[in-house]
Amino acid sequence: xxxxxxxxxxxxxxxxxxxxxxxxxxxxxxxxxxxxxxxxxxxxxxxxxxxxxxxxxxxxxxxxxxxxxxxxxxxxxxxxxxxxxxxxxxxxxxxxxxxxxxxxxxxxxxxxxxxxxxxxxxxxxxxxxxxxxxxxxxxxxxxxxxxxxxxxxxxxxxxxxxxxxxxxxxxxxxxxxxxxxxxxxxxxxxxxxxxxxxxxxxxxxxxxxxxxxxxxxxxxxxxxxxxxxxxxxxxxxxxxxxxxxxxxxxxxxxxxxxxxxxxxxxxxxxxxxxxxxxxxxxxxxxxxxxxxxxxxxxxxxxxxxxxxxxxxxxxxxxxxxxxxxxxxxxxxxxxxxxxxxxxxxxxxxxxxxxxxxxxxxxxxxxxxxxxxxxxxxxxxxxxxxxxxxxxxxxxxxxxxxxxxxxxxxxxxxxxxxxxxxxxxxxxxxxxxxxxxxxxx
Amino acid sequence: xxxxxxxxxxxxxxxxxxxxxxxxxxxxxxxxxxxxxxxxxxxxxxxxxxxxxxxxxxxxxxxxxxxxxxxxxxxxxxxxxxxxxxxxxxxxxxxxxxxxxxxxxxxxxxxxxxxxxxxxxxxxxxxxxxxxxxxxxxxxxxxxxxxxxxxxxxxxxxxxxxxxxxxxxxxxxxxxxxxxxxxxxxxxxxxxxxxxxxxxxxxxxxxxxxxxxxxxxxxxxxxxxxxxxxxxxxxxxxxxxxxxxxxxxxxxxxxxxxxxxxxxxxxxxxxxxxxxxxxxxxxxxxxxxxxxxxxxxxxxxxxxxxxxxxxxxxxxxxxxxxxxxxxxxxxxxxxxxxxxxxxxxxxxxxxxxxxxxxxxxxxxxxxxxxxxxxxxxxxxxxxxxxxxxxxxxxxxxxxxxxxxxxxxxxxxxxxxxxxxxxxxxxxxxxxxxxxxxxxx
Numbered sequence: 001x002x003x004x005x006x007x008x009x010x011x012x013x014x015x016x017x018x019x020x021x022x023x024x025x026x027x028x029x030x031x032x033x034x035x036x037x038x039x040x041x042x043x044x045x046x047x048x049x050x051x052x053x054x055x056x057x058x059x060x061x062x063x064x065x066x067x068x069x070x071x072x073x074x075x076x077x078x079x080x081x082x083x084x085x086x087x088x089x090x091x092x093x094x095x096x097x098x099x100x101x102x103x104x105x106x107x108x109x110x111x112x113x114x115x116x117x118x119x120x121x122x123x124x125x126x127x128x129x130x131x132x133x134x135x136x137x138x139x140x141x142x143x144x145x146x147x148x149x150x151x152x153x154x155x156x157x158x159x160x161x162x163x164x165x166x167x168x169x170x171x172x173x174x175x176x177x178x179x180x181x182x183x184x185x186x187x188x189x190x191x192x193x194x195x196x197x198x199x200x201x202x203x204x205x206x207x208x209x210x211x212x213x214x215x216x217x218x219x220x221x222x223x224x225x226x227x228x229x230x231x232x233x234x235x236x237x238x239x240x241x242x243x244x245x246x247x248x249x250x251x252x253x254x255x256x257x258x259x260x261x262x263x264x265x266x267x268x269x270x271x272x273x274x275x276x277x278x279x280x281x282x283x284x285x286x287x288x289x290x291x292x293x294x295x296x297x298x299x300x301x302x303x304x305x306x307x308x309x310x311x312x313x314x315x316x317x318x319x320x321x322x323x324x325x326x327x328x329x330x331x332x333x334x335x336x337x338x339x340x341x342x343x344x345x346x347x348x349x350x351x352x353x354x355x356x357x358x359x360x361x362x363x364x365x366x367x368x369x370x371x372x373x374x375x376x377x378x379x380x381x382x383x384x385x386x387x388x389x390x391x392x393x394x395x396x397x398x399x400x401x402x403x404x405x406x407x408x409x410x411x412x413x414x415x416x417x418x419x420x421x422x423x424x425x426x427x428x429x430x431x432x433x434x435x436x437x438x439x440x
Numbered sequence: 441x442x443x444x445x446x447x448x449x450x451x452x453x454x455x456x457x458x459x460x461x462x463x464x465x466x467x468x469x470x471x472x473x474x475x476x477x478x479x480x481x482x483x484x485x486x487x488x489x490x491x492x493x494x495x496x497x498x499x500x501x502x503x504x505x506x507x508x509x510x511x512x513x514x515x516x517x518x519x520x521x522x523x524x525x526x527x528x529x530x531x532x533x534x535x536x537x538x539x540x541x542x543x544x545x546x547x548x549x550x551x552x553x554x555x556x557x558x559x560x561x562x563x564x565x566x567x568x569x570x571x572x573x574x575x576x577x578x579x580x581x582x583x584x585x586x587x588x589x590x591x592x593x594x595x596x597x598x599x600x601x602x603x604x605x606x607x608x609x610x611x612x613x614x615x616x617x618x619x620x621x622x623x624x625x626x627x628x629x630x631x632x633x634x635x636x637x638x639x640x641x642x643x644x645x646x647x648x649x650x651x652x653x654x655x656x657x658x659x660x661x662x663x664x665x666x667x668x669x670x671x672x673x674x675x676x677x678x679x680x681x682x683x684x685x686x687x688x689x690x691x692x693x694x695x696x697x698x699x700x701x702x703x704x705x706x707x708x709x710x711x712x713x714x715x716x717x718x719x720x721x722x723x724x725x726x727x728x729x730x731x732x733x734x735x736x737x738x739x740x741x742x743x744x745x746x747x748x749x750x751x752x753x754x755x756x757x758x759x760x761x762x763x764x765x766x767x768x769x770x771x772x773x774x775x776x777x778x779x780x781x782x783x784x785x786x787x788x789x790x791x792x793x794x795x796x797x798x799x800x801x802x803x804x805x806x807x808x809x810x811x812x813x814x815x816x817x818x819x820x821x822x823x824x825x826x827x828x829x830x831x832x833x834x835x836x837x838x839x840x841x842x843x844x845x846x847x848x849x850x851x852x853x854x855x856x857x858x859x860x861x862x863x864x865x866x867x868x869x870x871x872x873x874x875x876x877x878x879x880x
Binding site: 009012025028029031032034035036037038039040041042043047048049050051052053058071073074078079081083084087088091092093094095096097098099100101102103105106109110113121122123124125126127128129130131134135137138159160161162164170171173174285286291292293294299301304305307308309310311312313314315316317318319320322323 | 449452465468469471472474475476477478479480481482483487488489490491492493498511513514518519521523524527528531532533534535536537538539540541542543545546549550553561562563564565566567568569570571574575577578599600601602604610611613614725726731732733734739741744745747748749750751752753754755756757758759760762763
């Protein structure tokens with residue numbers, strides 16, 4: 001596979017093929033490239049340009065409504081009025097940092113750790129999942145006195161230097177240092193869950209040996225609890241248990257990346273309990289403030305005790321009053337609207353309907369899902385990954401005003417992941433649009 | 441100096457000496473330690489607990505007003521109503537990411553780069569100064585193909601692993617890797633500006649040699665444009681010019697850390713032009729959204745072109761609509777209320793009055809300032825740094841309800857840095873409180 005091919009992000013806009021753009025959008029894209037540079041990417045062959053959102057809907061300047069079946073950040077809905085009111089009220093009252101004493105951040109930490117259980121009694125607040133992952137790595141390396149980190153072969157964990165170093169999905173030019181060892185994710189399309197789990201645990205042991213052969217003891221294993229960038233491979237219960245046991249046997253920590261799975265995505269508050277593991281460290285982010293930047297590292301107290309005995313930590317905006325107000329509003333909305341049970345129930349029904357669509361379409365191979373997170377593998381006549389068709393389906397649905405995307409190591413996995421306020425009334429529109437895009 | 445001594449952060453609360461606390465605050469601190477762990481620090485011998493803010497004032501639960509002469513984040517004032525209105529309106533409209541097309545983030549990038557000039561034509565948005573510094577290091581190392589970074593001996597640049605690695609002020613347990621070389625900051629209390637500038641440039645050359653002797657070519661030099669953690673040593677015009685020239689002669693980039701100085705602090709939009717350097721990369725953060733998490737990396741286009749040709753970059757919350765709305769409101773407020781000219785004028789007057797206080801008090805040595813950022817060195821009878829007295833002054837002023845802090849390599853530098861809405865009417869209260877605290 002060439003470098004150019006790998007550098008192509010699934011569902012990214014190619015400025016060289018900008019034929020269909022309105023003059024206004026073409027001009028805006030030119031200005032954007034000039035002022036924001038070459039590292040940014042837009043989605044879709046023909047990028048979308050929204051001016052308003054409400055619930056599961058996004059609207060363009062002409063008032064066209066797009067059904068959002070992709071965005072996991074606005075988990076309680078675009079322009080959620082409760083989040084808006086709480087944030088506005090807090091902005092009019094106070095917004096400072098954690099070096100002054102305040103009830104709000106303490107109460108929020110207590111509420112979150114209460115929801116986590118499993119001995120994860122402490123929270124440290126930052127602003128992004130990347131910062132939470134970066135801090136998890138700092139803590140793991142500091143308390144173990146070791147450097148080696150094991151991650152999966154198409155993982156994405158963030159954009160700081162340390163997080164990018166364990167994010168091979170960023171492409172072949174993203175350097176993976178010699179204290180990081182990558183292992184193949186389980187492949188549920190080709191292995192039974194039991195065999196996949198056992199083989200994954202063996203790969204953790206082999207990776208520990210490989211790190212040692214390069215002079216690095218293993219400090220930890222980090223896994224996205226649903227393995228989303230690896231193609232949503234984490235949907236089978238218990239899949240990660242053996243790997244967690246193995247990294248501990250090797251003297252390392254188990255770090256659960258819950259940035260994708262936290263806050264109800266899979267029909268439960270968190271993804272890790274499904275795998276019957278009690279992580280040493282948990283990182284959460286994206287949906288935590290419904291779009292306000294807030295993220296956290298959760299830890300067993302003895303780890304932060306050891307880290308904190310040697311190091312202080314402060315993040316200027318982490319745990320500020322306004323982000324905490326947004327975070328509390330999200331927890332209230334999830335609870336009061338019973339969004340987690342709804343994600344489980346509706347998710348199970350949608351998964352069954354998606355499997356029906358797969359049966360009716362040779363171009364869909366394996367279908368996986370957990371709560372309101374679904375993956376469909378797009379394949380050609382020989383059953384081989386077909387990223388071109390996957391991209392075509394994503395763009396046909398965009399033309400039909402339904403938003404999904406594609407991912408996975410071969411960019412052939414359709415990724416469906418709506419806000420949790422997605423309801424029974426929205427599912428038919430999504431399923432019809434998908435069926436229509438596949439039948440063309 | 442012992443490890444325990446170095447680990448003591450200037451102006452940090454010592455839980456072992458919590459005699460004066462109200463029962464409610466003592467209980468809250470216990471809950472906080474339990475739920476947030478040992479790495480967090482509170483300010484002051486007796487921590488403050490605020491429930492409301494307005495302009496330059498912070499209020500505790502009893503309604504006592506504290507004059508804020510410390511916080512640089514709420515640059516247009518606590519609970520600024522323009523920021524509140526714009527953020528609330530945007531939250532009710534739309535808040536998404538940069539993979540959809542939007543006018544707002546492009547217009548903001550154009551406005552900021554227009555304010556920067558000096559060929560810094562591109563902006564990449566993140567959420568914190570730490571993330572901006574981390575990305576600056578990634579870009580510098582990627583485009584130069586080199587690893588070595590030079591920073592000052594008591595610098596603070598952030599909390600990600602890569603940013604902490606160039607932040608020796610985090611203490612003796614914070615590891616500095618062998619691709620980082622630390623150099624003494626200029627010392628304006630003991631050298632003339634010209635000699636300090638020349639000696640600093642020589643140290644950059646020596647550091648480049650030291651890095652090479654360990655197998656690392658120098659990728660860049662990063663300096664806070666006012667050297668705040670090094671004791672506010674960057675107040676003399678032109679001080680950093682020779683160092684910037686030297687790092688370029690060594691084949692590295694010059695990175696200006698404007699997290700402290702950006703957005704008017706020194707009586708100008710940015711700190712670097714005072715030093716007559718045109719940086720390759722600039723990082724900004726803290727005051728950018730008046731407390732909403734937003735930060736940025738600014739770059740010459742050819743650097744981001746090279747980085748972006750190999751790597752994509754995405755930060756989920758970076759440049760989102762709500763953070764951008766806050767950022768634009770801050771720029772509007774700074775401009776419409778003429779806060780930068782005011783910082784220059786009032787700052788010059790206050791500096792003169794602070795020098796008067798120093799003349800009247802043997803315990804104040806050197807006084808430095810630029811705009812609304814001031815440093816006073818607290819010394820004993822022999823002129824030696826006196827961190828104990830500095831801490832006492834900070835805590836006496838806290839008892840008098842005026843907020844300042846201490847910093848510097850020896851923790852003896854009083855740090856005064858009010859929101860930019862600090863006015864003529866507030867200065868006397870600060871100066872009287874300081875004079876009173878010194879005379880006790």
